[in-house]
Amino acid sequence: MGYTLDFSVVWHAMPALLWGCVGTLGLAIAGMTLAMLIGIAGVAARDAKAAWLRAVVIGFVEIVRNTPFLVQIFFLFFALPLIGLKLNPTATAIIALGVNGGAYAIEIIRGGVQSIHKGQVEAGYALGLHKGQVFRFIVLKPALRAIYPSLTGQFIMLTLTSSICSAVSAYELTSVAQRIESDTFRSFEVYFSVTFLYLAISWLLMAGFAIISHRFFSYPTR
Amino acid sequence: MTPHFGLPEFGFLLRGLQWTVLLTLVAFVGGCTAGLAVALLRTCGHRSVEWSTRIYIGIFQGTPLLLQLFVVYYGLALTGLKLDAFVAVAIGFTVNASAFLGEIWRGAIQAVPRGQTEAAMALGLHYSSRMRDIVLPQAIRISLPATIGYLVQLIKGTSLAAIVGFIELARAGQIVSNQTYQPLLVFGVVGAMYFILCWPLSWWGSRMEARLALAGQR
Numbered sequence: 001m002g003y004t005l006d007f008s009v010v011w012h013a014m015p016a017l018l019w020g021c022v023g024t025l026g027l028a029i030a031g032m033t034l035a036m037l038i039g040i041a042g043v044a045a046r047d048a049k050a051a052w053l054r055a056v057v058i059g060f061v062e063i064v065r066n067t068p069f070l071v072q073i074f075f076l077f078f079a080l081p082l083i084g085l086k087l088n089p090t091a092t093a094i095i096a097l098g099v100n101g102g103a104y105a106i107e108i109i110r111g112g113v114q115s116i117h118k119g120q121v122e123a124g125y126a127l128g129l130h131k132g133q134v135f136r137f138i139v140l141k142p143a144l145r146a147i148y149p150s151l152t153g154q155f156i157m158l159t160l161t162s163s164i165c166s167a168v169s170a171y172e173l174t175s176v177a178q179r180i181e182s183d184t185f186r187s188f189e190v191y192f193s194v195t196f197l198y199l200a201i202s203w204l205l206m207a208g209f210a211i212i213s214h215r216f217f218s219y220p221t222r
Numbered sequence: 223m224t225p226h227f228g229l230p231e232f233g234f235l236l237r238g239l240q241w242t243v244l245l246t247l248v249a250f251v252g253g254c255t256a257g258l259a260v261a262l263l264r265t266c267g268h269r270s271v272e273w274s275t276r277i278y279i280g281i282f283q284g285t286p287l288l289l290q291l292f293v294v295y296y297g298l299a300l301t302g303l304k305l306d307a308f309v310a311v312a313i314g315f316t317v318n319a320s321a322f323l324g325e326i327w328r329g330a331i332q333a334v335p336r337g338q339t340e341a342a343m344a345l346g347l348h349y350s351s352r353m354r355d356i357v358l359p360q361a362i363r364i365s366l367p368a369t370i371g372y373l374v375q376l377i378k379g380t381s382l383a384a385i386v387g388f389i390e391l392a393r394a395g396q397i398v399s400n401q402t403y404q405p406l407l408v409f410g411v412v413g414a415m416y417f418i419l420c421w422p423l424s425w426w427g428s429r430m431e432a433r434l435a436l437a438g439q440r
Contacts, residue, residue, distance in 0.1 A: 003300055066374065066420035067413045068381035070392050075413060078405035156284075163286035167385055174288065188300050191292035195285045202284040 009184045010193040020176030021197055027093055027172050028159040034098025035158070039105025046110060057106065064103035069164050072096055077168050093162070093170035101158045108154060112147035145217045152209040156202050163198070173197060227407050231398045235408075238394025239415050241308075245380045245390055248312045250373060253319020260324025262353070265331050275324070282321035288382050290318055295386050311383040315376065322372050330365035331357060367434065370427035374420045381416070391415060 010017070046057045064072065073096040080087060080095065087095070116139050124134040166174035177194040181187050225231065264275040282290065294314035298305055305313075334357050342352040384393035395412035399405040 062421060062424075063413075063417060066378075066424055067416045068378040068392060070381045070384065071395065071409055071413045071416060074392075074396070074399075075406065075409040078409070082406070160284075160286040163288045164382065164385075166288075174286070187296040188293070191289055191296060195289040195293055198285045198289060199281060206284075 005189060006186060007189050007193065009180070009186045010189055013180045013184075013190075016176055016180065017173065017194065017197060020171075020173035021201060023090075023176070024159065024162055024172040024174075024198075024201065027090070027097065027162045027165060027170065028155065030094045031097025031101055031158055031162065032155050034094065035101030035105045035154075036109075038098060038102025039109045042102060042106035043109045043113060046106060061103045061106055064100055069096070069100050069161055070167060072100055073165065073168055089165075089168045090170040090172075092168060093165035093172070096165070097158055097162060100161065101154060104154055104157075105151075108147050108150045111150075112143040115146040116143055148209075148213060148217060152205075152213075155209075156205050159201060159205065160198065225402055227398065227402045227404050227411075231402060231408075232411070234398055235391065235394050235411060235415065238389060238391040239419075241388075241390040242377065242380050242392075242416075243419070245308070245312060245315065245383065245388075246373075246377050249315035249319050249376060249380070252312070252316035253323050253376075256316065256320030257323030257327060260320050261327035261331060264324060264328040279321045279325045279328075282318055283325070287318060287379050288385060290314060291382055291386055307386070307388045311380075311386060311388050315380060315383075318379070319372070319376060322375075323369065326365050326368045326372060327361060330361035330368075333364050334360045364434070367427045367431035370423055370430070374423050374427070377420055377423075378416065 042057050042060070045053045048054060073093065076096045076099070077089075077092055080092060120138050120142075121134055124138040129137070162170075162172055163174040165172055166178055169175050173194060177190050181190045184190070260275055260278065263271050264279070266272065291311060291314040294317060295310050298310050298313065338356055338360065339352065342356045347356070380390055381392035383390050384396060387393070389397070391412055395408050399408040402408065
């Protein structure tokens with residue numbers, strides 16, 4: 001076998017790969033934003049009076065959580081044009097990530113809302129806080145603090161999952177890597193390096209989230 | 223003339239489903255064995271060993287499964303071994319499973335009350351019997367919901383073997399979809415098959431979690 005590893009192709013392709021990282025982060029941020037919107041709407045509908053609405057939300061969560069993301073993105077890729085949404089692959093990928101992340105966000109946000117005791121809100125009013133203050137200091141901040149670890153973990157998961165969007169050739173790191181691979185035939189070198197780019201992204205995200213948590217949520221609770 | 227989605231196509235999907243199940247089983251059994259080793263090394267008490275296993279786990283948790291598969295798949299090809307595609311992806315999933323199961327069981331081992339280990343040491347039990355007879359049986363109980371949760375992840379994860387080209391359920395779906403031009407029907411059926419596989423496991427896992435939480439309250 002006279003194969004010698006040659007990482008210089010990766011070095012030459014570094015600008016394109018770094019733009020791919022930007023694409024991945026953009027995909028993840030857009031997907032997570034949509035996921036949060038679906039999550040908040042879903043939590044509201046999950047506890048609605050109408051039984052059919054509750055059933056729809058529960059069904060949505062179970063279906064998304066028990067099928068692979070790859071199948072979901074293929075399904076949406078063909079289903080969205082049928083309902084009149086003719087989108088480019090990257091927009092399709094954002095919707096797929098949002099729908100997938102939304103199902104997990106519903107469960108996470110629901111846990112946060114349930115963690116606020118009704119007595120806390122009543123105590124806030126008794127202390128003379130007005131409605132906005134009660135919502136901001138007694139409901140929103142502690143609820144965010146409670147779900148912050150799962151929410152940020154979910155964001156990192158979504159960032160890693162976005163690599164699957166290369167299957168519909170959305171613009172992100174893995175599809176950039178696939179293009180470089182097919183140009184240079186250096187599969188191992190390219191994918192090995194890109195794996196560590198992903199590792200750097202998730203470590204940077206983790207460090208950033210830890211700093212935010214330390215800045216905003218490190219007050220004593222009892 | 224394009225064929226419609228009928229019995230032969232459904233049969234093809236079912237054969238893909240068989241490969242999905244087989245791939246999951248092989249990776250799960252392999253991952254359990256290697257994951258136990260990872261968990262034991264991660265809790266062995268030697269600082270350098272604990273740190274290296276921690277980095278091992280961190281790498282698998284911080285990178286996409288798809289890229290791990292690519293690296294293992296093309297890396298094995300470089301070694302000159304002519305491996306079957308099934309063997310190559312099975313190795314990839316096994317390595318991934320060893321890291322995730324290792325981390326789950328690390329948590330479970332550490333969740334067993336410290337007094338249990340101390341009592342076992344006071345009774346003069348050496349490491350292997352302390353682990354085998356005292357700590358691990360309790361840890362397995364604690365870790366069961368998370369382990370089942372990972373099994374569901376693994377079943378869904380095997381769909382990524384499709385991107386490397388191995389014909390399991392998701393790849394079979396792509397092929398049938400290209401032949402019949404009925405992507406919504408085909409991927410709907412494929413999704414339903416994954417759902418039938420995963421949903422009972424998810425349900426079982428969350429029920430067990432609720433029961434363990436109740437037991438913990440007492």
